[in-house]
Amino acid sequence: MSAQAATRAPRLAATAGRSIRRTRPAPQLKPLKRDEKGLPVPHVHVVVRDTHRSRLADHYHNTLQDDLLYMTYVHEPTPRPPPRPPRLTYDPNDPYTKHRFNPPLGGNRWSKQLPPPASPDNIIQLERIQIHSQIKQATVSRTNLLGPIMALRAISGANDQAGGQHTAEGVQIVRGRKNLQGWVRPGIPVGVKVDLKGPQMWDFLSILVEFVLPRLRDFQGIPLEGPSNRLDKPHSASGVVSFGLPPTALGLFPQIEVNYDAYPAPFGMHIHFVTSAKGVGAQNRARALLSGFQIPFARS
Amino acid sequence: MLSRNAVSTCRHRSRACLHAPSRSLASVASSSSSAASSEPSTSKAVLHAAVILNRSPIITRTPTLFERAYYAYQSRIRRALFNPFPTDFYFKTGSLLEKKFAREEKVREREAFGGPWTVKRQGPESEDEVGTSTADQAESMGEEPMDPPAPRIHESDRTGDVKSLDRMSERNLYLLVRGKDHLGNEVWRFPQGGLHEGEHLHQAALRDLTAECGENMDTWIVGKKPIAVHQAPLSESVKKSLGGAELYTFFLKAHILAGQARPNGTNVTDFAWLTKEEIEPRVDQAYWASVKDILSDF
Numbered sequence: 001m002s003a004q005a006a007t008r009a010p011r012l013a014a015t016a017g018r019s020i021r022r023t024r025p026a027p028q029l030k031p032l033k034r035d036e037k038g039l040p041v042p043h044v045h046v047v048v049r050d051t052h053r054s055r056l057a058d059h060y061h062n063t064l065q066d067d068l069l070y071m072t073y074v075h076e077p078t079p080r081p082p083p084r085p086p087r088l089t090y091d092p093n094d095p096y097t098k099h100r101f102n103p104p105l106g107g108n109r110w111s112k113q114l115p116p117p118a119s120p121d122n123i124i125q126l127e128r129i130q131i132h133s134q135i136k137q138a139t140v141s142r143t144n145l146l147g148p149i150m151a152l153r154a155i156s157g158a159n160d161q162a163g164g165q166h167t168a169e170g171v172q173i174v175r176g177r178k179n180l181q182g183w184v185r186p187g188i189p190v191g192v193k194v195d196l197k198g199p200q201m202w203d204f205l206s207i208l209v210e211f212v213l214p215r216l217r218d219f220q221g222i223p224l225e226g227p228s229n230r231l232d233k234p235h236s237a238s239g240v241v242s243f244g245l246p247p248t249a250l251g252l253f254p255q256i257e258v259n260y261d262a263y264p265a266p267f268g269m270h271i272h273f274v275t276s277a278k279g280v281g282a283q284n285r286a287r288a289l290l291s292g293f294q295i296p297f298a299r300s
Numbered sequence: 301m302l303s304r305n306a307v308s309t310c311r312h313r314s315r316a317c318l319h320a321p322s323r324s325l326a327s328v329a330s331s332s333s334s335a336a337s338s339e340p341s342t343s344k345a346v347l348h349a350a351v352i353l354n355r356s357p358i359i360t361r362t363p364t365l366f367e368r369a370y371y372a373y374q375s376r377i378r379r380a381l382f383n384p385f386p387t388d389f390y391f392k393t394g395s396l397l398e399k400k401f402a403r404e405e406k407v408r409e410r411e412a413f414g415g416p417w418t419v420k421r422q423g424p425e426s427e428d429e430v431g432t433s434t435a436d437q438a439e440s441m442g443e444e445p446m447d448p449p450a451p452r453i454h455e456s457d458r459t460g461d462v463k464s465l466d467r468m469s470e471r472n473l474y475l476l477v478r479g480k481d482h483l484g485n486e487v488w489r490f491p492q493g494g495l496h497e498g499e500h501l502h503q504a505a506l507r508d509l510t511a512e513c514g515e516n517m518d519t520w521i522v523g524k525k526p527i528a529v530h531q532a533p534l535s536e537s538v539k540k541s542l543g544g545a546e547l548y549t550f551f552l553k554a555h556i557l558a559g560q561a562r563p564n565g566t567n568v569t570d571f572a573w574l575t576k577e578e579i580e581p582r583v584d585q586a587y588w589a590s591v592k593d594i595l596s597d598f
Contacts, residue, residue, distance in 0.1 A: 051378055062596065063356045063357075067553070073525060150389055262390050
């Protein structure tokens with residue numbers, strides 16, 4: 001059988017060649033890309049890794065990790081009692097519903113779970129920083145997104161598949177999901193976001209803490225929630241700390257300050273610090289972690 | 301039915317604090333954490349609170365030769381794989397600024413990869429583009445040239461001044477004092493002292509630290525929980541004098557942010573800021589065994 005016929009009918013290919021295993025067709029080799037002179041550009045598996053030591057990453061491993069272990073440790077002298085079995089939607093013994101997808105009634109209550117027992121292996125870590133900005137003018141004209149895309153690219157240093165890392169996504173466009181009259185329709189571009197991990201994340205955090213936050217007008221700190229705030233709600237149990245920057249803060253980033261006039265209109269942004277803390281009171285632990293990086297918090 | 305609005309003590313984790321002031325991150329200290337009655341009724345205990353005062357590293361670790369070569373290599377690869385710069389967004393096509401940027405990029409390329417790799421056609425002109433120093437560039441942009449950074453090795457590293465807080469900038473330093481222990485011998489130990497009636501461990505630790513080392517230090521104690529415990533072996537006579545009780549010393553971690561230690565001269569005569577390896581030969585072996593695992597190797 002030819003390779004093409006084998007692609008279309010893999011089962012027949014197996015019986016024809018008397019092989020029990022399903023055979024995969026031979027990979028179709030794509031022709032090499034050509035550069036402007038017409039010469040083939042070979043594919044090179046080169047991945048860029050760390051280009052420098054991250055000062056804040058070192059600070060976390062030298063100092064913060066120990067301190068956070070001590071601060072977030074909860075002593076459990078007796079092992080935890082087994083959790084109560086949840087009430088399931090269907091009776092698992094009834095043969096009619098036995099193998100049906102059976103979620104617990106009222107949801108899996110993930111935000112009400114206690115955090116796992118404290119140990120040196122699960123100390124809270126900063127996983128990623130997400131910058132998100134909704135550009136209202138984008139509904140009028142898509143070209144209004146270009147300035148924010150370039151600005152976020154300059155601030156974050158993120159590019160699609162940058163450095164040969166195929167999971168790097170760069171600056172992404174946020175599209176509308178719901179139909180709200182006069183504001184947003186499904187599918188139209190409405191904002192921009194970028195996800196920072198690794199050395200880029202530490203660099204962004206150090207620039208934020210050293211250049212932007214100290215020069216921000218009327219900024220005392222990220223607002224703290226009051227004592228009446230419940231710790232077992234999804235917001236408090238997700239381990240994410242968020243705050244916003246006004247449009248005036250854009251010019252405080254040194255990457256933007258150097259050619260501020262190149263960007264058509266300043267815009268504000270939301271910054272989300274995503275940590276590995278989960279469970280009741282995770283946001284408080286996330287705030288303790290961020291305080292170690294000199295991010296101020298203030299009573300609102 | 302447990303009321304969700306009640307703030308309950310976190311003695312047993314099953315009844316979690318669902319409302320807690322955002323300030324107190326650690327679990328609510330149960331009332332009997334520091335009192336002697338926490339021990340089983342058969343033997344009494346006398347508690348001491350000690351402070352491991354830590355000076356965090358001031359500068360990052362010096363990279364090894366391999367690390368420097370690796371980072372230089374990765375930087376060059378990163379530069380080679382850069383996305384093309386969007387000149388049409390930042391510059392008007394054919395403008396003077398665009399040409400200036402192209403010239404500066406050429407300089408940066410040469411710095412990263414070497415070159416020029418082309419045959420020199422016009423000899424004297426090509427010399428002008430290469431080698432604008434950073435000081436000249438800064439002055440051309442209208443900024444003041446930056447002062448060179450301070451040297452990584454401080455004066456106290458050369459002289460071996462163990463009282464200086466600038467020594468060993470890359471390492472973690474800990475405050476060790478020379479003072480009397482529970483037996484009255486002069487030993488090198490961490491600052492410590494006893495607990496007053498109804499006092500928490502972290503409160504006693506701060507009070508004892510200022511009593512032994514003066515109030516000239518800006519310190520912060522990490523949390524309210526101790527991080528290590530040392531049970532000093534006691535002779536029979538000392539045990540009788542303590543009323544048959546065991547002596548436990550609980551250590552709490554603290555950071556120094558500013559200031560310097562000033563020994564009070566009565567029960568503490570000398571002090572030193574030492575790294576982990578420098579502490580080991582000075583302290584008692586049993587004491588070291590209790591304390592060595594909480595000191596940083598870096």
